[in-house]
Amino acid sequence: MVAWTDFERATIKDIFSKIDYEVVGPAAISRCLIVYPWTQRYFAGFGNLYNAAAITSNPKVAAHGKVVMQGLEKAVKNMDNIKATFTELSTLHSEKLQVDPDNFMLLGDCLAIVVAAQLGKDFTPEVHAAFQKFLAVVVSSLRRQYY
Protein backbone atom coordinates (compact mmCIF):
# COMPACT_ATOMS: atom_id res chain seq x y z
CA MET A 1 0.00 0.00 0.00
CA VAL A 2 1.20 3.49 -0.81
CA ALA A 3 1.81 5.87 2.08
CA TRP A 4 0.44 9.34 1.34
CA THR A 5 1.27 12.32 3.50
CA ASP A 6 -1.54 14.71 4.42
CA PHE A 7 0.04 17.27 2.12
CA GLU A 8 0.06 14.83 -0.81
CA ARG A 9 -3.57 13.80 -0.31
CA ALA A 10 -4.74 17.38 -0.03
CA THR A 11 -2.64 18.46 -3.01
CA ILE A 12 -3.94 15.75 -5.33
CA LYS A 13 -7.55 16.44 -4.42
CA ASP A 14 -6.92 20.15 -4.81
CA ILE A 15 -5.36 19.79 -8.26
CA PHE A 16 -8.22 17.65 -9.52
CA SER A 17 -10.80 20.05 -8.14
CA LYS A 18 -9.10 22.98 -9.88
CA ILE A 19 -8.49 21.58 -13.37
CA ASP A 20 -11.12 21.45 -16.09
CA TYR A 21 -11.33 17.83 -17.28
CA GLU A 22 -12.78 18.94 -20.60
CA VAL A 23 -9.65 21.00 -21.26
CA VAL A 24 -6.87 19.07 -19.57
CA GLY A 25 -7.79 15.59 -20.81
CA PRO A 26 -7.96 16.44 -24.52
CA ALA A 27 -4.88 18.69 -24.23
CA ALA A 28 -2.81 15.96 -22.59
CA ILE A 29 -3.74 13.25 -25.09
CA SER A 30 -3.24 15.47 -28.11
CA ARG A 31 0.09 16.68 -26.75
CA CYS A 32 1.16 13.05 -26.30
CA LEU A 33 0.15 12.15 -29.87
CA ILE A 34 2.02 15.19 -31.21
CA VAL A 35 5.17 15.11 -29.10
CA TYR A 36 5.52 11.29 -29.15
CA PRO A 37 4.03 10.42 -32.53
CA TRP A 38 4.63 6.69 -32.18
CA THR A 39 1.80 6.65 -29.63
CA GLN A 40 -0.54 7.19 -32.57
CA ARG A 41 -0.21 3.48 -33.27
CA TYR A 42 -2.93 2.85 -30.68
CA PHE A 43 -5.42 5.23 -32.25
CA ALA A 44 -5.61 4.04 -35.84
CA GLY A 45 -9.40 4.17 -35.69
CA PHE A 46 -9.50 7.85 -34.71
CA GLY A 47 -9.39 9.25 -38.23
CA ASN A 48 -7.25 12.24 -39.15
CA LEU A 49 -4.07 12.45 -37.02
CA TYR A 50 -2.01 13.79 -39.89
CA ASN A 51 -0.61 16.87 -38.18
CA ALA A 52 -0.79 18.84 -34.92
CA ALA A 53 -3.79 20.89 -36.06
CA ALA A 54 -5.71 17.77 -37.08
CA ILE A 55 -4.91 16.04 -33.78
CA THR A 56 -5.92 19.04 -31.67
CA SER A 57 -9.25 19.39 -33.45
CA ASN A 58 -10.03 15.66 -33.67
CA PRO A 59 -13.25 14.97 -31.71
CA LYS A 60 -12.36 11.32 -31.00
CA VAL A 61 -9.07 12.43 -29.45
CA ALA A 62 -10.92 14.95 -27.30
CA ALA A 63 -13.48 12.37 -26.22
CA HIS A 64 -10.71 9.96 -25.25
CA GLY A 65 -9.04 12.68 -23.22
CA LYS A 66 -12.16 12.95 -21.10
CA VAL A 67 -12.27 9.15 -20.66
CA VAL A 68 -8.70 9.23 -19.33
CA MET A 69 -9.56 12.01 -16.85
CA GLN A 70 -12.54 10.02 -15.58
CA GLY A 71 -10.21 7.07 -15.03
CA LEU A 72 -7.80 9.26 -13.09
CA GLU A 73 -10.65 10.60 -10.99
CA LYS A 74 -11.37 7.05 -9.84
CA ALA A 75 -7.80 6.91 -8.60
CA VAL A 76 -8.20 10.23 -6.79
CA LYS A 77 -11.32 8.89 -5.06
CA ASN A 78 -9.52 5.67 -4.07
CA MET A 79 -6.03 6.88 -3.29
CA ASP A 80 -5.47 4.15 -0.74
CA ASN A 81 -6.14 1.40 -3.20
CA ILE A 82 -5.26 2.53 -6.68
CA LYS A 83 -3.80 -0.87 -7.48
CA ALA A 84 -7.12 -2.68 -6.96
CA THR A 85 -9.12 0.13 -8.53
CA PHE A 86 -7.16 -0.27 -11.77
CA THR A 87 -6.97 -4.07 -12.00
CA GLU A 88 -9.54 -4.25 -14.78
CA LEU A 89 -8.13 -1.23 -16.61
CA SER A 90 -4.68 -2.78 -16.45
CA THR A 91 -5.93 -6.06 -17.90
CA LEU A 92 -7.75 -4.10 -20.62
CA HIS A 93 -4.61 -2.20 -21.64
CA SER A 94 -2.49 -5.33 -21.53
CA GLU A 95 -4.69 -8.01 -23.11
CA LYS A 96 -7.13 -6.15 -25.30
CA LEU A 97 -5.47 -2.86 -26.26
CA GLN A 98 -1.93 -4.28 -26.16
CA VAL A 99 -0.38 -0.96 -25.19
CA ASP A 100 3.37 -0.95 -24.48
CA PRO A 101 3.37 0.12 -20.81
CA ASP A 102 6.34 2.45 -21.36
CA ASN A 103 3.80 4.70 -23.06
CA PHE A 104 1.94 5.30 -19.81
CA MET A 105 4.61 7.63 -18.46
CA LEU A 106 4.78 9.45 -21.80
CA LEU A 107 1.13 10.41 -21.30
CA GLY A 108 1.91 11.11 -17.64
CA ASP A 109 4.69 13.53 -18.62
CA CYS A 110 2.33 15.35 -21.00
CA LEU A 111 -0.33 15.52 -18.31
CA ALA A 112 2.18 17.05 -15.89
CA ILE A 113 3.02 19.69 -18.48
CA VAL A 114 -0.63 20.52 -19.21
CA VAL A 115 -1.45 20.78 -15.49
CA ALA A 116 1.70 22.88 -14.98
CA ALA A 117 0.56 25.26 -17.72
CA GLN A 118 -2.90 25.52 -16.11
CA LEU A 119 -1.65 26.12 -12.56
CA GLY A 120 1.44 28.25 -13.36
CA LYS A 121 3.13 29.51 -10.20
CA ASP A 122 0.83 27.35 -8.06
CA PHE A 123 2.48 24.24 -9.52
CA THR A 124 5.34 24.59 -7.05
CA PRO A 125 8.11 21.97 -6.79
CA GLU A 126 6.29 20.42 -3.80
CA VAL A 127 2.94 20.27 -5.61
CA HIS A 128 4.74 18.91 -8.68
CA ALA A 129 6.37 16.20 -6.52
CA ALA A 130 2.99 15.11 -5.13
CA PHE A 131 1.49 14.99 -8.62
CA GLN A 132 4.47 13.04 -9.97
CA LYS A 133 4.12 10.51 -7.13
CA PHE A 134 0.42 10.12 -7.95
CA LEU A 135 1.28 9.56 -11.63
CA ALA A 136 3.92 7.00 -10.68
CA VAL A 137 1.40 5.04 -8.60
CA VAL A 138 -1.18 5.18 -11.39
CA VAL A 139 1.36 3.99 -13.97
CA SER A 140 2.60 1.23 -11.70
CA SER A 141 -0.98 0.04 -11.14
CA LEU A 142 -1.65 0.05 -14.87
CA ARG A 143 1.50 -2.01 -15.42
CA ARG A 144 0.48 -4.58 -12.82
CA GLN A 145 -1.50 -6.98 -15.04
CA TYR A 146 1.11 -7.29 -17.78
CA TYR A 147 2.58 -10.79 -17.96
Next chain:
Amino acid sequence: MSLSAKDKETVKAFWAKVSGRAGDIGSDAVARMLTVYPQTKTYFSHWKDLSPGSAPVRKHGGIVVASITDAVNKIDDLAGSLLTLSELHAFTLRVDPANFKILAQNILVVLATMFPVDFTPEVHMALDKFLAALARALSEKYR
Protein backbone atom coordinates in the same frame (compact mmCIF):
# COMPACT_ATOMS: atom_id res chain seq x y z
CA MET B 1 15.20 11.49 -34.15
CA SER B 2 17.68 14.13 -35.25
CA LEU B 3 16.78 17.81 -35.38
CA SER B 4 15.18 18.99 -38.60
CA ALA B 5 15.74 22.51 -39.90
CA LYS B 6 12.26 23.39 -38.65
CA ASP B 7 13.03 22.00 -35.17
CA LYS B 8 16.16 24.16 -34.97
CA GLU B 9 14.22 27.27 -36.03
CA THR B 10 11.51 26.55 -33.48
CA VAL B 11 14.04 26.04 -30.67
CA LYS B 12 15.98 29.20 -31.53
CA ALA B 13 12.84 31.34 -31.80
CA PHE B 14 11.36 30.07 -28.54
CA TRP B 15 14.65 30.32 -26.66
CA ALA B 16 15.08 33.92 -27.83
CA LYS B 17 11.65 34.66 -26.36
CA VAL B 18 12.35 33.10 -22.97
CA SER B 19 16.04 33.79 -22.39
CA GLY B 20 15.18 36.96 -20.46
CA ARG B 21 14.07 34.67 -17.64
CA ALA B 22 16.94 32.24 -18.07
CA GLY B 23 18.10 32.50 -14.46
CA ASP B 24 14.64 31.70 -13.08
CA ILE B 25 14.20 28.86 -15.56
CA GLY B 26 17.46 27.18 -14.58
CA SER B 27 16.96 27.66 -10.86
CA ASP B 28 13.38 26.38 -10.91
CA ALA B 29 14.29 23.37 -13.08
CA VAL B 30 17.11 22.28 -10.75
CA ALA B 31 14.92 22.88 -7.68
CA ARG B 32 12.16 20.79 -9.17
CA MET B 33 14.54 17.98 -10.15
CA LEU B 34 15.83 17.72 -6.58
CA THR B 35 12.31 17.86 -5.08
CA VAL B 36 10.39 15.68 -7.53
CA TYR B 37 13.14 13.11 -8.17
CA PRO B 38 14.97 12.98 -4.83
CA GLN B 39 17.42 10.36 -6.09
CA THR B 40 19.14 13.21 -7.98
CA LYS B 41 20.13 14.75 -4.64
CA THR B 42 22.79 12.07 -4.37
CA TYR B 43 24.96 14.09 -6.75
CA PHE B 44 24.90 17.16 -4.54
CA SER B 45 25.81 15.88 -1.10
CA HIS B 46 28.51 18.56 -1.00
CA TRP B 47 25.93 21.38 -0.99
CA LYS B 48 24.88 22.92 2.30
CA ASP B 49 21.34 23.67 1.18
CA LEU B 50 19.34 21.75 -1.42
CA SER B 51 16.04 23.54 -0.94
CA PRO B 52 14.33 25.42 -3.79
CA GLY B 53 15.63 28.97 -4.04
CA SER B 54 18.82 28.30 -2.06
CA ALA B 55 22.09 29.84 -3.21
CA PRO B 56 23.70 26.62 -4.54
CA VAL B 57 20.49 25.72 -6.41
CA ARG B 58 20.22 29.17 -7.99
CA LYS B 59 23.89 29.18 -8.94
CA HIS B 60 23.77 25.73 -10.46
CA GLY B 61 20.58 26.55 -12.32
CA GLY B 62 22.36 29.55 -13.82
CA ILE B 63 25.28 27.37 -14.94
CA VAL B 64 22.99 24.77 -16.52
CA VAL B 65 20.84 27.27 -18.38
CA ALA B 66 23.88 29.20 -19.65
CA SER B 67 25.14 25.95 -21.18
CA ILE B 68 21.76 25.37 -22.80
CA THR B 69 21.79 28.88 -24.29
CA ASP B 70 25.27 28.19 -25.61
CA ALA B 71 24.06 24.92 -27.11
CA VAL B 72 21.13 26.70 -28.81
CA ASN B 73 23.63 29.03 -30.46
CA LYS B 74 25.73 26.07 -31.61
CA ILE B 75 22.77 23.91 -32.49
CA ASP B 76 24.36 22.74 -35.73
CA ASP B 77 27.23 21.04 -33.93
CA LEU B 78 26.12 19.87 -30.52
CA ALA B 79 28.61 17.01 -30.24
CA GLY B 80 31.53 19.31 -31.05
CA SER B 81 30.51 22.20 -28.85
CA LEU B 82 29.71 19.95 -25.87
CA LEU B 83 32.91 17.92 -25.98
CA THR B 84 34.48 19.44 -22.87
CA LEU B 85 31.22 19.29 -20.91
CA SER B 86 30.82 15.68 -21.95
CA GLU B 87 34.29 14.83 -20.64
CA LEU B 88 33.46 16.60 -17.38
CA HIS B 89 30.22 14.65 -16.90
CA ALA B 90 31.80 11.36 -17.99
CA PHE B 91 35.08 11.35 -16.11
CA THR B 92 34.70 13.76 -13.21
CA LEU B 93 31.03 14.08 -12.32
CA ARG B 94 30.04 10.61 -13.53
CA VAL B 95 26.36 11.45 -13.64
CA ASP B 96 24.23 8.52 -14.79
CA PRO B 97 22.93 9.64 -18.19
CA ALA B 98 19.39 8.59 -17.24
CA ASN B 99 19.31 11.75 -15.16
CA PHE B 100 19.67 13.97 -18.23
CA LYS B 101 16.16 12.92 -19.25
CA ILE B 102 14.90 13.76 -15.77
CA LEU B 103 16.36 17.26 -15.83
CA ALA B 104 15.02 17.74 -19.37
CA GLN B 105 11.46 16.90 -18.27
CA ASN B 106 11.76 19.36 -15.40
CA ILE B 107 12.96 22.10 -17.75
CA LEU B 108 9.90 21.46 -19.93
CA VAL B 109 7.56 21.64 -16.91
CA VAL B 110 9.10 24.97 -15.87
CA LEU B 111 8.64 26.35 -19.38
CA ALA B 112 5.00 25.22 -19.27
CA THR B 113 4.39 27.05 -15.98
CA MET B 114 6.11 30.24 -17.19
CA PHE B 115 5.01 30.35 -20.83
CA PRO B 116 1.71 28.44 -21.01
CA VAL B 117 0.61 30.08 -24.25
CA ASP B 118 3.93 29.95 -26.13
CA PHE B 119 4.77 26.41 -25.05
CA THR B 120 2.57 24.81 -27.70
CA PRO B 121 2.74 21.07 -28.53
CA GLU B 122 4.96 21.90 -31.54
CA VAL B 123 7.40 23.90 -29.41
CA HIS B 124 7.26 21.17 -26.77
CA MET B 125 8.22 18.53 -29.31
CA ALA B 126 11.08 20.56 -30.80
CA LEU B 127 12.47 21.33 -27.35
CA ASP B 128 12.08 17.72 -26.20
CA LYS B 129 14.07 16.61 -29.26
CA PHE B 130 16.68 19.32 -28.67
CA LEU B 131 17.18 18.40 -25.02
CA ALA B 132 17.43 14.73 -26.00
CA ALA B 133 20.09 15.65 -28.60
CA LEU B 134 21.88 17.67 -25.90
CA ALA B 135 21.78 14.66 -23.60
CA ARG B 136 23.19 12.44 -26.33
CA ALA B 137 26.03 14.90 -26.95
CA LEU B 138 26.70 15.04 -23.19
CA SER B 139 26.88 11.24 -23.07
CA GLU B 140 29.36 11.05 -25.96
CA LYS B 141 32.49 10.51 -23.89
CA TYR B 142 31.03 8.08 -21.36
CA ARG B 143 32.30 4.89 -22.97
